[in-house]
Amino acid sequence: MDAMAILKIARMGHPVLGRIAEPIDDPKAPEIGQLISDMIDTLADASGAGLAAPQVHVLLRLVMFHVPQARAEEEDGDGAEGCPFTVLINPEIETLGDDTAEGLEACLSLPGLAGMVTRHRHIRYRGTNHKGEVIEREAVGFHARVVQHECDHLEGILYPMRMHDLSTLTFTSELKHTDEAEDDQP
Numbered sequence: 717m718d719a720m721a722i723l724k725i726a727r728m729g730h731p732v733l734g735r736i737a738e739p740i741d742d743p744k745a746p747e748i749g750q751l752i753s754d755m756i757d758t759l760a761d762a763s764g765a766g767l768a769a770p771q772v773h774v775l776l777r778l779v780m781f782h783v784p785q786a787r788a789e790e791e792d793g794d795g796a797e798g799c800p801f802t803v804l805i806n807p808e809i810e811t812l813g814d815d816t817a818e819g820l821e822a823c824l825s826l827p828g829l830a831g832m833v834t835r836h837r838h839i840r841y842r843g844t845n846h847k848g849e850v851i852e853r854e855a856v857g858f859h860a861r862v863v864q865h866e867c868d869h870l871e872g873i874l875y876p877m878r879m880h881d882l883s884t885l886t887f888t889s890e891l892k893h894t895d896e897a898e899d900d901q902p
Contacts, residue, residue, distance in 0.1 A: 721754040722761045723772040728826045728874055730773075737770050737777045737870040743805045743848045748778070752803055752846055755780055764824045765862050768869030771825050777806045779866040783859045791819070791858035799859045804851060807843035807867050811836040812854065819861055821875045822888060830891065832884035833875050835861045 726732050740748060751774060759767040759780060766781030785798035815837040822830040839860045842852040855863055865875060876885060 720757045723754050723758045725758065725762065725767075725771050725824050726773055728823075728876075730825075732770055732773050732775065733825055733869070733874060734872045735770065735775055736872050737768075737775045739777050740805050743844050743846055748776075748805070749846055751776070751778065752780070762824050766866040767824065768866045770869050770872075777870050779804050779807055779863075779870065781862045781866050783862055788858055791861075792856075796857055797859070799853075799855065799862075802851065803845055804841070804843035804863075805845065807841055807863075807870070809864060809867055810840045810842075812838040812840055817857075817861075819858070820891075821861070821865060823865070823875055825869075825874065826876070828887055828889065830886055830888050831876060831879050832881065833861075833865075833878045834880060835864050835878075839863060841867075 742748065751769065755767050755769065755772060755778070758772060765783065765787070766779060769776045769778040780801070780803045781799070782801040783799040788796040788798040813836075816834050817837045818832050818834045820830050821833045837860060838854070838856045840852065840854050841863050842850065845851055868875070868878070876882070879885065
């Protein structure tokens with residue numbers, strides 16, 4: 717069994733995060749399997765919702781993500797559906813409808829920061845897994861947000877580039893004051 721490998725996560729400003737990732741020719745290649753394994757270890761260590769290969773200095777079209785049921789309901793309300801852990805190779809996204817929503821996003825490449833980003837609420841995504849099997853799903857709400865966020869990394873896009881109002885960019889440690897400020901309003 718391979719040893720656990722925690723990869724270094726590129727942070728905003730590193731050139732790798734601004735480049736377009738290359739397609740993966742053979743999803744079943746051993747080096748892709750090793751990359752996936754290392755990325756899973758890295759994501760678990762960082763406690764994130766998702767990770768894209770460019771974030772670990774590899775310019776390939778590979779993302780992974782999950783949305784626990786409790787997090788889906790926290791973000792989208794009771795009855796919202798989570799998403800099991802998914803590895804997606806060469807993903808494609810199709811927006812379904814014009815409905816968008818603004819939501820708070822954070823990123824492992826921008827540690828300690830979060831900001832409000834407008835995303836499509838309903839998408840369909842497609843790609844393959846590490847066995848070359850096709851994965852195709854529809855996603856709404858937070859699930860759709862996570863997939864769009866991770867796939868943006870494959871195009872060299874970080875969430876601040878999607879923000880309409882940079883005044884919403886904040887340190888996550890300051891978010892606790894947001895509720896206090898709302899309580900002080902008349």
